[in-house]
Every structure is written in structure tokens, then in C-alpha cells.
Amino acid sequence: MAALSLVYFAWVRESIGCDGEQVARPASGATIADLITQLAARGDGYALALGDVARVRAAIDQRFAPLDTVIGDAREIALFPPVTGG
């Protein structure tokens, strides 16, 4: 199956240092929270952006999704701080 696209916004994007990347698709059954833990383990900016999972929100294929959502065959996962509105 194709790689998974990640996109980052606001201070998640700034800490990681890029606005998105392609990663290997996680094991079947993995959740967004599992993906976040795996990314945070890279250390540095990833740890800073994603180490405190309570501060992170997510979307799957452009829809908000709780962190315990299984990634399945999603094409795009977005990670960002809680939205602040316009």
C-alpha cells in the first residue's frame, strides 16, 4: 500500500521544521496516537511538537478524528494544535 502523507500546522509544523512528509504506513490496526508516539520517539523537534499528546489534535483525510482512530487506509493524517478559529 502507498506511503502515508503527514501534514503539520502551526507550532507542530514549526517545531518539526517542515509542513509535511511521507512516512511508511504503520502496522494494520495502528491508531493516530500510536503514530504520534512513534514520531515523538525521533526526538528533537518531533519530541517537542508531539511529546505531550494532550496538546495535539488530528484529522484523517481532512476530517477531525479522535487520536484513538485507527489509521487504516487513510491517505492523509494532519497533526496540529487545537484550532483557535478565525
Next chain:
Amino acid sequence: MAALSLVYFAWVRESIGCDGEQVARPASGATIADLITQLAARGDGYALALGDVARVRAAIDQRFAPLDTVIGDAREIALFPPVTGG
């Protein structure tokens, strides 16, 4: 004491046939309702406009006033249908 100014609006004005007039000041203690009864007794357009007192509203010196308000030394009494807003 000076005469009393009356002003009429909407169908009260149309039925009476003029937008206002000066009348002799009513007796001390007279209310707006007394004035209306006295005017309606003139018959014709006055009776048509003011015969059914439940349909008439009033203001004294540019402020809404209940019909049992004593006219006292007011300068201007306005008689009109219930306002319909803009």
C-alpha cells in the same frame, strides 16, 4: 392658557381629513380619553377615526401616553393607530 395642539397620523389623519389642528384646552382634570370622546361627537370623519377608542393610541408632548392620562398643561396631543414599526 394657550390652546392645545392636536396632531393626527395614518388612518386617523385620513379619516379626519387634516394632519392637525388647535382646539380649546379641555376642562382641568380631563383625560385623553375624554378629549377623544368629545372629538368623536363631532361626527363624520371624527366619528370614523375616533369612535372606536380601542383602536386609538396617543402621545402627550411626543411621548406615548395611556388614554387615561390627564392632559394638564401639555402642549401637543397626538392621536394615531397602534404603531406598526418600520
Next chain:
Amino acid sequence: MKRVAIQADDFDVATELAALEQLGGGGIASFTGVVRGEGGLIALELEHYPAMTQAQMTRIVDEAMARWPLLGVSVIHRHGRLEPGARIVFVGTASRHRGAALESCAFLIDWLKSDAPFWKKEHMSDGATRWVAARAEDEAQALGWKA
């Protein structure tokens, strides 16, 4: 900023809003009323009681400014003969935050549409004319603000 006008002429909504946007607030709410051409209406004729209408409109604007933290209010009401599609009334409010601007705008237009000293005569396409009766539903809505 406080502006209260009763006039026969049309007004320019953009000019009114631009003045309200200059006040440094974060939110500007507005309502524009337009004559609807339903049921064969060809014109609406608005009569008012000049001295009383101006005084009462000013009083209700003062009340709104006391009740909400407003930076500016603009209220314009037209009188005379207005055809379908014509603007009839405008309320604009500016505040630091949106809640005060939105609520005061609704409060002012509810008052204007129910309690303001105007009388409306409808001119129909068949030549008939009819004085509009006071609307019970508008009165109920305005009462909500007094509770």
C-alpha cells in the same frame, strides 16, 4: 460614535460600515431591511411623527449603548414612498467583541420593526391601499428583550 437619522433619501451601507470599522473594535454587525414585493405590493408608504420618532430612536440607541459595550451605533430609517427592492432601514453596531455587536444589532432592529412610531400603508397593483395593522409576532419578539 452615535448616528440616528430619519430621512426620505436612500443611504449607502458601505459608507456607514466604513465609519463603524474605523473605531478600533473587532466586530461590526449590521442589518439592512429591504421592501419585499410580495402579494402584488407596488409601494410601501411610511409615515412617522418626526419629533417623537427621532427622540425615541435616540433613546433606544442610548439604551443599547448603556446595555452593551459599544464603540459605535448607526441607525437610519427612511420614510415616504418606497418601492420593492428599496432599502428601508439600517442598523450597524461596532464593539470590541462580536457578542455585543450582534446582540445590540438584533435588539435595535427588533425595536425599530415593532415599537418605532411608524405607520405603513401598502399600495397594491390593483390600486387598493391598506394601512398595515400592528403585528402581534413582532410585539412578542420585542417583549423578549424586556424580560
Next chain:
Amino acid sequence: MKRVAIQADDFDVATELAALEQLGGGGIASFTGVVRGEGGLIALELEHYPAMTQAQMTRIVDEAMARWPLLGVSVIHRHGRLEPGARIVFVGTASRHRGAALESCAFLIDWLKSDAPFWKKEHMSDGATRWVAARAEDEAQALGWKA
């Protein structure tokens, strides 16, 4: 009429309102949000998630049109760097009666200011920058509409 735009450029409120006034309704409500220059703010930078923001704004406008009898809705949100005094958001609604126009306008701006996928960074006069945290009060206000 339905218009949903996310853009870097400014917009013209008069053009938006004129389109809404053409729809034959009796009431047009609007809200314009402006950047406030308080506490040393020199610019607000708005980031969004283009595909998601556009889809969600369209969805909430559809919801408003299902909930109120609206003739037209126009929603515009800017992104990028905006200085104090700049317009940031516009909501305009047209309906036969004022209640639907006013309520749907308040509903849409409450959603935009609390739930829309935007993130704001403040640039201060001393050179500091700060990402704005989600505002609990806005969330409470938007919840009111869901009850």
C-alpha cells in the same frame, strides 16, 4: 446564493451586501471581523488547512441553510498576515424575515471564530511571537447552538 471563500486578499463588504440585497428578501444581516491592535500587536498571522477549511466552511453554511429559510449566504475568511484594522472575516445572510437572517449570521460567525480550522500567531511590537491558544469562552458560546 451560496458563497464560501478563503483568501489572502481583502474583500469588499459593499459588493457582498449588494449581492445579498438582490435576492428579494426583506432582511440582510452581516458581521465583519477586524483585527484589533491591542497589547502591542502589530500583526496576526492566520494559518489554515486549505482542503479541510474549505470543506468545513461549506458544510457549516449548508447546515445554516438547512436550519433557517435563507435566500443567500456569503462567508469569506482571510488567511496570511493581517495588520490591525484589517478585515479578517465576513458573514452575510439574506432571508425573507429578519429573525432567520440575524440568527444564522450569529450562528455562522460563532462557528468561524471557535471551530473553524485556523491557527493564529500574534506578532508583537517587541518582536515576540505567540501562537494563540484555543479560547474556552468561544467554545462555550458555540456549544450553545448545539444544545
